[in-house]
Amino acid sequence: MTVEEAERIEVTVGAPAHGGHCVARHEGQVVFVRHALPGERVIAEVTETHRGFARADAVEVLEAAAERVEPPCPYARPGRCGGCDLQHVAPDAQREWKSTVLREQLERLGGLEPTELAALDLTVRALPGGPLGWRSRVRYAVDAADRAGLRKHRSHEVVPIDRCLIAHPTLQELPVLASSGRRWPDADEVTTVVSSGGDVAVRELGRGGTRTVDGPETVAETAAGRDWRLPADAFWQVHPAAADTLTTAVLELLRPAPGETAWDLYGGVGLFAGALAGPLADGGRVTVVEADPELVAAARANLADLAGVEVVQAPVERALRRRRIAGPVDLVVLDPPRSGAGREVTEAVAGSGARAVAYVACDPAAFARDVRTFRAGGWRLAEIRGFDLFPMTQHLECVGLLLPG
Numbered sequence: 001m002t003v004e005e006a007e008r009i010e011v012t013v014g015a016p017a018h019g020g021h022c023v024a025r026h027e028g029q030v031v032f033v034r035h036a037l038p039g040e041r042v043i044a045e046v047t048e049t050h051r052g053f054a055r056a057d058a059v060e061v062l063e064a065a066a067e068r069v070e071p072p073c074p075y076a077r078p079g080r081c082g083g084c085d086l087q088h089v090a091p092d093a094q095r096e097w098k099s100t101v102l103r104e105q106l107e108r109l110g111g112l113e114p115t116e117l118a119a120l121d122l123t124v125r126a127l128p129g130g131p132l133g134w135r136s137r138v139r140y141a142v143d144a145a146d147r148a149g150l151r152k153h154r155s156h157e158v159v160p161i162d163r164c165l166i167a168h169p170t171l172q173e174l175p176v177l178a179s180s181g182r183r184w185p186d187a188d189e190v191t192t193v194v195s196s197g198g199d200v201a202v203r204e205l206g207r208g209g210t211r212t213v214d215g216p217e218t219v220a221e222t223a224a225g226r227d228w229r230l231p232a233d234a235f236w237q238v239h240p241a242a243a244d245t246l247t248t249a250v251l252e253l254l255r256p257a258p259g260e261t262a263w264d265l266y267g268g269v270g271l272f273a274g275a276l277a278g279p280l281a282d283g284g285r286v287t288v289v290e291a292d293p294e295l296v297a298a299a300r301a302n303l304a305d306l307a308g309v310e311v312v313q314a315p316v317e318r319a320l321r322r323r324r325i326a327g328p329v330d331l332v333v334l335d336p337p338r339s340g341a342g343r344e345v346t347e348a349v350a351g352s353g354a355r356a357v358a359y360v361a362c363d364p365a366a367f368a369r370d371v372r373t374f375r376a377g378g379w380r381l382a383e384i385r386g387f388d389l390f391p392m393t394q395h396l397e398c399v400g401l402l403l404p405g
């Protein structure tokens with residue numbers, strides 16, 4: 001008998017898997033269970049059925065794991081806000097969970113052998129500041145009644161909320177959410193931003209594009225020993241300690257030397273190029289490649305004081321195909337979106353003559369697939385640093401050092 005949607009099943013929960021759930025089995029069928037922990041016995045309500053697997057939410061815990069805690073947010077419950085997947089897990093155990101996911105993805109999708117995995121430190125490290133109040137950028141969705149809220153897990157349905165506990169305290173004060181009485185008749189989404197320079201901005205995205213509702217058009221950030229200015233809703237790391245943590249990891253792993261050349265691929269406003277430019281000075285060069293024209297303009301402005309930095313506006317794959325950038329190059333930073341760099345870009349980077357690549361990854365599955373491509377091209381994953389840039393959620397960030405040979 002297979003599991004049916006809305007049916008309640010009793011299962012023993014197994015290991016965490018990519019995506020914020022644990023794997024269980026019910027009558028031979030795989031069930032991905034959210035709101036659960038490995039080793040628990042739970043009653044789970046089936047939310048989706050597919051050929052060969054089902055999804056379910058743990059709605060009653062019969063035998064709790066020692067790592068289970070009461071979720072601090074009342075919306076982090078089955079059927080409510082889908083933003084946080086791990087609020088029911090103690091913070092240390094969240095990082096162990098992420099480390100397990102990283103290992104599993106590198107083994108299954110990356111093709112790493114047990115001996116290679118054993119040689120890597122897959123610890124996922126906490127950033128300063130604790131698991132709540134960190135998020136410096138929050139994008140809310142607007143529901144049919146023009147109220148701003150957050151979406152349910154795997155659904156377009158918007159849950160009106162009166163606060164988001166992982167949001168930075170400054171953002172929680174803003175009169176944006178339904179509880180403030182504020183309505184958003186012209187918007188599909190509302191973005192709130194607080195920058196390290198103290199700027200606070202609210203932008204709405206609607207049929208007419210985006211517009212600033214409150215605060216400045218651009219915000220100031222400080223990272224990697226430099227000051228940055230960027231459009232309020234442009235890409236920037238959402239954890240206040242993330243930009244410094246990632247640039248430090250990239251510099252420590254790549255060890256740039258004066259006179260070397262580097263590519264900063266998927267460069268955004270040029271964060272990694274800005275960090276590399278100093279150590280590469282005395283004849284070194286960095287080329288940033290970024291597709292978004294607004295980010296390219298910000299990168300050019302932010303990096304204008306640095307000699308030897310060029311910013312190319314193009315999709316990375318096209319820049320490589322049309323030889324707008326071409327090897328040999330010494331160092332490469334790859335920081336692609338969640339979907340990863342993909343085979344074409346990864347093969348081109350593997351053939352670029354680089355002596356080292358730092359791959360900054362926000363999705364362990366896409367990262368592992370690209371690692372497999374590097375390995376097929378004769379490279380190896382020499383070191384990895386995992387960071388908990390998104391506490392309370394299933395997301396993890398890592399920086400991998402890939403070396404040829």
Ligand SMILES: C[S@@+](CC[C@H](N)C(=O)[O-])C[C@H]1O[C@@H](n2cnc3c(N)ncnc32)[C@H](O)[C@@H]1O
Pocket residue numbers: 235236237265266267268269270271272289290291292295314315316317335336337338
């Ligand atoms: C994860 S962000 C990294 C940005 C930057 N490295 C940083 O740390 O601030 C990924 C960036 O890749 C850009 N992007 C996405 N697809 C791209 C593509 N095919 N070619 C070039 N840039 C792309 C996005 O606009 C975004 O700025």
